[in-house]
Amino acid sequence: MESIRLSVTGSVTSRCGFAILLVLIFSCSTFTSTEAYDALDPNGNITLKWDVMSWTPDGYVAVVTMYNFQQYRHIQAPGWTLGWTWAKKEVIWSMMGAQTTEQGDCSKFKGNVPHCCKKDPTVVDLLPGTPYNQQIANCCKGGVLNSWGQDPANAVGSFQVSVGAAGTTNRTVKLPKNFTLKAPGPGYTCGPAKIVRPTQFVTNDKRRTTQALMTWNITCTYSQFLAQKTPTCCVSLSSFYNDSIVNCPTCTCGCQNKTEPGSCVNPDTPHLASVVSSSGKASNTPLVQCTSHMCPIRVHWHVKVNYKEYWRVKITITNFNYRMNYSQWNLVVQHPNFDNLTQLFSFKYKSLTPYDGLNDTGMLWGVQFYNDFLSSAGEMGNVQSEILFRKDASTFTLDKGWAFPRRIYFNGDNCVMPPPDSYPWLPNATSKSVFSLLASAIATFVSLAILLANI
Numbered sequence: 001m002e003s004i005r006l007s008v009t010g011s012v013t014s015r016c017g018f019a020i021l022l023v024l025i026f027s028c029s030t031f032t033s034t035e036a037y038d039a040l041d042p043n044g045n046i047t048l049k050w051d052v053m054s055w056t057p058d059g060y061v062a063v064v065t066m067y068n069f070q071q072y073r074h075i076q077a078p079g080w081t082l083g084w085t086w087a088k089k090e091v092i093w094s095m096m097g098a099q100t101t102e103q104g105d106c107s108k109f110k111g112n113v114p115h116c117c118k119k120d121p122t123v124v125d126l127l128p129g130t131p132y133n134q135q136i137a138n139c140c141k142g143g144v145l146n147s148w149g150q151d152p153a154n155a156v157g158s159f160q161v162s163v164g165a166a167g168t169t170n171r172t173v174k175l176p177k178n179f180t181l182k183a184p185g186p187g188y189t190c191g192p193a194k195i196v197r198p199t200q201f202v203t204n205d206k207r208r209t210t211q212a213l214m215t216w217n218i219t220c221t222y223s224q225f226l227a228q229k230t231p232t233c234c235v236s237l238s239s240f241y242n243d244s245i246v247n248c249p250t251c252t253c254g255c256q257n258k259t260e261p262g263s264c265v266n267p268d269t270p271h272l273a274s275v276v277s278s279s280g281k282a283s284n285t286p287l288v289q290c291t292s293h294m295c296p297i298r299v300h301w302h303v304k305v306n307y308k309e310y311w312r313v314k315i316t317i318t319n320f321n322y323r324m325n326y327s328q329w330n331l332v333v334q335h336p337n338f339d340n341l342t343q344l345f346s347f348k349y350k351s352l353t354p355y356d357g358l359n360d361t362g363m364l365w366g367v368q369f370y371n372d373f374l375s376s377a378g379e380m381g382n383v384q385s386e387i388l389f390r391k392d393a394s395t396f397t398l399d400k401g402w403a404f405p406r407r408i409y410f411n412g413d414n415c416v417m418p419p420p421d422s423y424p425w426l427p428n429a430t431s432k433s434v435f436s437l438l439a440s441a442i443a444t445f446v447s448l449a450i451l452l453a454n455i
């Protein structure tokens with residue numbers, strides 16, 4: 001761990017050979033980060049817990065609970081989809097708080113027909129407003145789960161399943177296999193079910209504690225590499241000391257296709273609303289405003305004021321997608337001065353400390369009923385906030401791009417930054433400082449690489 005601190009805070013020599021070494025390590029770290037591992041949320045996972053509440057004549061009744069233990073990655077509409085493969089010839093007699101998407105072939109059942117006879121059922125949550133007699137606690141959220149860091153009370157979902165043609169004791173029951181979690185796209189990998197000590201439950205009147213008869217857990221982790229997503233978000237920069245606005249890199253999230261007119265929307269188009277609603281009803285595919293970067297989301301970081309003991313940043317998040325409202329959006333920002341954030345206006349904040357001694361990362365999100373809803377491009381389409389940092393005289397500088405963020409995630413997706421050599425310069429800056437800026441940006445990645453190597 002000592003080496004991390006050294007490379008984060010230590011000065012970077014700009015000798016050429018060292019720089020080449022850094023670039024090599026940098027390319028290693030990009031490779032490493034493609035695995036199912038997130039350096040800013042190293043323990044992040046979604047845990048599924050199956051509690052067998054009773055044995056039945058031909059199987060059992062279990063309550064399945066999903067805990068989204070991830071700090072900032074949530075599951076937004078249209079929600080999660082959970083699948084598994086039965087070990088034997090199990091069927092689902094009934095469910096509460098969720099349903100399978102298909103019944104499958106139940107033709108060999110006469111009279112009492114199961115809810116689902118598929119070998120590999122796929123389960124989805126019920127929608128809010130489901131009749132009470134089909135609900136259980138924590139169900140019926142349309143598959144939406146908030147993140148643990150932002151709202152732990154809403155990071156849990158449950159359903160109940162009554163399983164037939166299964167084992168009827170804890171020695172004969174076989175655990176389901178091959179769990180798949182979609183949220184709603186790919187990205188999660190689930191491990192095998194493992195038997196754990198049975199969970200205890202407090203009854204509704206809080207006067208008695210009961211215990212599940214048997215409990216097993218499944219842990220699912222996210223990988224941006226598996227999700228195979230093109231970037232969905234980019235960062236633009238500006239400052240009070242330089243007029244130029246450094247825009248998102250061109251074609252960050254795709255390029256405008258001039259030969260296909262409907263591929264993006266020009267905001268000056270007459271009858272904009274009808275263009276947006278008519279062009280394709282496949283409303284999950286984004287329809288973005290025509291920009292040079294073509295990203296659905298842009299985060300703008302403006303270094304606004306330099307006071308004697310403090311400095312101020314303005315952050316604006318803009319939604320360029322006409323087909324998406326982001327409720328409960330969040331932002332993860334890494335900047336060395338997050339160890340002394342003094343005031344944050346109109347956003348909520350939580351410090352993320354993935355490792356001891358690393359306190360340069362914070363999570364920001366909207367205030368409920370005020371700006372927790374980032375509406376689509378056709379509406380308001382942006383939220384903003386200002387942050388006041390207290391200067392630490394030994395580190396603060398406007399030089400070398402220090403005042404700009406090291407890393408930004410929107411809803412857990414990495415936002416593409418402009419290249420370091422394009423950052424706004426101080427009026428008297430020389431190209432030499434650009435080189436050291438580049439070196440310090442690389443050093444940030446190196447520290448990440450060392451972190452990854454140490455784990």
Ligand SMILES: *[C@@H]1O[C@H](CO)[C@@H](O)[C@H](O)[C@H]1NC(C)=O
Nearest residue numbers: 043044045046047069070219
């Ligand atoms: C899942 O996350 C929880 C909470 O952060 C943690 O306690 C647990 O160890 C994690 N499980 C795995 C297998 O990483």
Ligand SMILES: *[C@@H]1O[C@H](CO)[C@@H](O)[C@H](O)[C@H]1NC(C)=O
Nearest residue numbers: 083084085120177178179180
């Ligand atoms: C597990 O599920 C995946 C996807 O549903 C499938 O391709 C694979 O064959 C399954 N494996 C087993 C052992 O059932």
Ligand SMILES: *[C@@H]1O[C@H](CO)[C@@H](O)[C@H](O)[C@H]1NC(C)=O
Nearest residue numbers: 169170171195198213214215
């Ligand atoms: C199975 O049930 C017996 C008796 O109820 C209990 O002693 C045992 O620990 C259980 N085993 C598992 C794996 O839950």
Ligand SMILES: *[C@@H]1O[C@H](CO)[C@@H](O)[C@H](O)[C@H]1NC(C)=O
Nearest residue numbers: 047048049067194196216217
């Ligand atoms: C199983 O999941 C529960 C639910 O949060 C958790 O408390 C427990 O630590 C998990 N056990 C294992 C072995 O992951």
Ligand SMILES: *[C@@H]1O[C@H](CO)[C@@H](O)[C@H](O)[C@H]1NC(C)=O
Nearest residue numbers: 255256257258259260261263
């Ligand atoms: C642009 O759109 C046309 C028509 O759909 C398609 O044939 C072409 O491959 C696209 N070009 C690019 C660069 O995406």
Ligand SMILES: *[C@@H]1O[C@H](CO)[C@@H](O)[C@H](O)[C@H]1NC(C)=O
Nearest residue numbers: 283322323324325375376379
């Ligand atoms: C976004 O929210 C607004 C207001 O709640 C609603 O009118 C609109 O249909 C929503 N747009 C989409 C694409 O869901």
Ligand SMILES: *[C@@H]1O[C@H](CO)[C@@H](O)[C@H](O)[C@H]1NC(C)=O
Nearest residue numbers: 339340341342390391392393
């Ligand atoms: C943050 O600011 C406070 C108040 O001036 C100061 O006492 C403290 O040392 C600072 N912390 C760090 C880590 O710079």
Ligand SMILES: *[C@@H]1O[C@H](CO)[C@@H](O)[C@H](O)[C@H]1NC(C)=O
Nearest residue numbers: 005339340356357358359360
């Ligand atoms: C942040 O981490 C640094 C380096 O480990 C430490 O010196 C400092 O006290 C920490 N600041 C806070 C506010 O925890």
Ligand SMILES: *[C@@H]1O[C@H](CO)[C@@H](O)[C@H](O)[C@H]1NC(C)=O
Nearest residue numbers: 242244422423424425426427
């Ligand atoms: C502002 O920064 C840009 C680099 O983004 C640089 O080319 C330009 O010269 C700077 N302007 C001034 C007045 O220093």
